[in-house]
Amino acid sequence: MNLLTKNWAELSLFLFMILTVVLGFFYVTNPGWRDLVSPYHCLFSQATGLLCPACGGTRAIVHLLSGNILIALKNNGLAVLMLPGIVYGMITSFRLAFDHRFTAADINIASIWLWSIPVVVVIFWVIRNISAFTFLRP
Numbered sequence: 001m002n003l004l005t006k007n008w009a010e011l012s013l014f015l016f017m018i019l020t021v022v023l024g025f026f027y028v029t030n031p032g033w034r035d036l037v038s039p040y041h042c043l044f045s046q047a048t049g050l051l052c053p054a055c056g057g058t059r060a061i062v063h064l065l066s067g068n069i070l071i072a073l074k075n076n077g078l079a080v081l082m083l084p085g086i087v088y089g090m091i092t093s094f095r096l097a098f099d100h101r102f103t104a105a106d107i108n109i110a111s112i113w114l115w116s117i118p119v120v121v122v123i124f125w126v127i128r129n130i131s132a133f134t135f136l137r138p
Contacts, residue, residue, distance in 0.1 A: 013097045028065050053078060053125040056138025075138045078124045085117070 044052040056076035063072040064080060072080050095102040128136035 010097050013094065017094070024065065050129045051125075051137060053121045053128075055128075059138060077136070078121070082117075 042052060042055045044050070045055055054076070057079035060072040060075040060077075060079045063069075063075060064083075069080075092107060096104065124136070127133050
């Protein structure tokens with residue numbers, strides 16, 4: 001990657017991070033902004049009548065940002081439980097972009113974790129659409 005491309009990538013990532021923090025701050029401090037993300041629509045659910053693994057994920061994050069952890073877990077527990085991994089991925093991405101001493105060879109993740117994520121998502125997807133597991137529905 002040449003220097004101009006790397007600088008552009010670093011600047012873009014930094015601006016995205018700033019924008020995310022600013023929008024998150026205004027979302028949490030201004031209740032009127034919460035109305036902008038509702039009502040919640042899932043195209044997969046509307047087309048098939050089934051819930052996708054992400055159904056309720058937006059509501060879960062909204063309630064998590066508002067401090068309602070139990071309601072967030074009720075809306076989509078998988079989305080809430082996967083947040084630490086998502087945060088780790090974001091931090092690793094930022095380190096790859098900004099810390100010139102940190103390289104892809106420094107990332108040490110066991111392959112079992114990488115393979116287990118899609119397996120868990122598919123199992124969650126199937127189970128939440130079975131009528132006996134209505135507690136997994138948002």
